[in-house]
Amino acid sequence: MTQSPELTRRSLLAAGLGAGVSIGLGLPAFAAQREINIGINTGLPFLPYAVAEQLDLFNTTAKDLGVTDATFAIRRINVATALIDAILTQNVQFGTLGNQALLNTWAKTRGNVNFRGISAYWKGKFSVFSNTDRIKSFADIGPDDKIAVQGPKSAQALYVKLAAMHYFGPDQAHRFDNQLVLLPHTEAVTALTRSDAIQVYMGISPYSEFVAKSPRVHLLATSRDFADPATTNAFLGAIEPVYTAHPDVPAVIIETLNRANKIILEDPEQATKLYSAAEKTPLSFDELRAVIAASNDDYATVPNGLMKVANVMRELGDLKDVPASWKDFFTGPITQTEGS
Structure with a gap:
């Protein structure tokens, strides 16, 4: 409406x-x-x-x-x-x-x-990517992996919590709180595709589509896999x-x-x-x-x-x-x- x-x-x-x-x-x-x-x-x-x-x-x-x-x-x-x-x-x-x-x-x-x-x-949706072969889904993210988001109270950070609840259980919302790295999208893209400074990035368009073209990066999920798409x-x-x-x-x-x-x-x-x-x-x-x-x-x-x-x-x-x-x-x- x-x-x-x-x-x-x-x-x-x-x-x-x-x-x-x-x-x-x-x-x-x-x-x-x-x-x-x-x-x-x-x-x-x-x-x-x-x-x-x-x-x-x-x-x-x-x-x-x-x-x-x-x-x-x-x-x-x-x-x-x-x-x-x-x-x-x-x-x-x-x-x-x-x-x-x-x-x-x-x-x-x-x-x-x-x-x-x-x-x-x-x-719209957020897309979650990783540059690490052992991380094939959100459930594979370990305690030492860094996840890039825009801010500690951003919508991205909220969706990290929703994903943690979906993949690890309702009591695991804060599982990744200490693993969040605060980066603007342009810097997160560079960190993911050109270095190992971060292992996971929750992106938006058009950065998501650009990241998806990198041979060293793969898609783990989108926010619509674990949250209400509306x-x-x-x-x-x-x-x-x-x-x-x-x-x-x-x-x-x-x-x-x-x-x-x-x-x-x-x-x-x-x-x-x-x-x-x-x-x-x-x-x-x-x-x-x-x-x-x-x-x-x-x-x-x-x-x-x-x-x-x-x-x-x-x-x-x-x-x-x-x-x-x-x-x-x-x-x-x-x-x-x-x-x-």
């Missing part, structure tokens, strides 16, 4: 925004131009942002929705923990993070800066000082992502060209187009399965309190949708 343009317009009007006049005077409001920076990482999970960036969709959509005093820009921060820090310090106003990080950040900032999600954006894995969020200061921006972002997702779904060729212009990729154009065409329904703004993730984290001792609804983790117009 996607957020409709009509819903975003209603959200703006309900907030008293987009009227463009000073209350009581009937005169045009000349507010200072707001700079809205959106922090993202790299890789195909961020394809909607690349499409929107290349087509200037954020600024176009803002104008369409009557938000004329804000300009939008994308900032790429390739370390997951640094991106979360940027969100909390307002070096970016809105930023991306995985499902586990969203829930942890929500919990740790309650009663302080009150972080909330404003949109989902990706429900679960949303990535989100965009902000802290309370930001979303209260810019209550019209979440509607703009959601509508922009929905427009970008429509392009990805209907025109993978164009989406491939736009992504190639935005980011360097280790794949050829034809290889990249095939990957995008095969995964073009992985992009959605409505959260799915977040309460399942929250309850699993609570059972593992990684999240103390779980509200009754996923909407408690979010703010803005996305809470008017039927997520889970």
